[in-house]
Amino acid sequence: MPKLSIQYFAILREQRGVAQETLTTAQTTPEQLYEELRSRHHFTLPADRVRAAVNGEFVAPDAVLPEGAEVVFIPPVAGG
């Protein structure tokens, strides 16, 4: 199972209670991983409103997470 580093920002950081964590997961895509974390930490944002970045670049929700990936979930941006 891949070991990943995850950074949280904004509403996700507040709801998770930490800005960063490392974990080992059976999930292989950002979308699956978000659903796992969402149910564990009661994130209010549904998966379809969160984008993912891996190793500093935006990726598709069904991209494969590489070993050691630095994953960031991107809540809706400020816009305006």
Place this chain on the structure above:
Amino acid sequence: MPKLSIQYFAILREQRGVAQETLTTAQTTPEQLYEELRSRHHFTLPADRVRAAVNGEFVAPDAVLPEGAEVVFIPPVAGG
């Protein structure tokens, strides 16, 4: 015949050789007055490319020139 004050700017000032003059004229509209001055001073700009202002406001070419009017002929502006 009305006595008028005329101010010249830019290419008209250079072609007239003075920035301001007063004169008495039989012409009753800015357009007629410009034609008189144009033929006297060899202005290159035709009347249809010059607008007129009287007493600080744009006026139509066939407006009546009041006694003592301060007349300014406006060459094409810089635009751009």
Place this chain on the structure above:
Amino acid sequence: MNFTLTSAPIDPVALQRDLTHSSAGACVAFEGWVRDHNEGQAVLALDYEAFVPLAESEGSRILDEARAKFQVVAVAGVHRVGALRIGDLAVWVGVASAHRGSAFDACRYIIDEAKARLPIWKKEHYATGASQWINCAVRGDYVASNEPEKPH
């Protein structure tokens, strides 16, 4: 030039000076200021938070797009992060070009794309005492948190 993020106050005079070029006849600059209201609510202060490396790389990509789409001489952009107060300069975009049409168009393109694409989040603090992350509310938040709901 690159798009940068900063926690220090933005200096628009220095930024604009860097756009100057003898072939440039037009410069358009956009400034986003923290204003005292949003959607009918009195706002007291803001926090901006960003995923900095991706915001800077995506912002620089937007500048590259503007250079490709419009005839410009120079482009630049900066977004501030951290705790801001009413009137503070939150984001600055500047474009210099030979003629003004492309300067207006490129400046607007950059700020529109930056607002839509950069991973930057804004938390508003209201006069009511409530606060919220903009665009992150979901149905039911009002009941759950007693914070004002934001329509989408």
Place this chain on the structure above:
Amino acid sequence: MNFTLTSAPIDPVALQRDLTHSSAGACVAFEGWVRDHNEGQAVLALDYEAFVPLAESEGSRILDEARAKFQVVAVAGVHRVGALRIGDLAVWVGVASAHRGSAFDACRYIIDEAKARLPIWKKEHYATGASQWINCAVRGDYVASNEPEKPH
């Protein structure tokens, strides 16, 4: 605020400061700089001449039109006159508004109208030694004066 003409250097920082308001979230500023070329010719310097009272009243009328057409908080404009060199700031227009769309639109409206309507004339001095009043050439000028003809 009014549209003004000045023979002294324009101070854009002070002008923009005067636009600030706690309800304004966007500010768009346009600067027109003297550039080193026009229609393929190398330009060394410019003279701007204006019929000042009418330029100021017409400019202020344009600002009033912008206030009526667009949702803005503050607008201002200044045009310089006299002898200018490459890189000098010739004209400045600034708009503050709650949202950026109206700030961009109003700023562009004001500068477009100002360029078309204000009684301000520009004489360009070229690297060739020639000079001409812009937009004032007529058919036959080239032969008559040996100055470059400007197409219309």
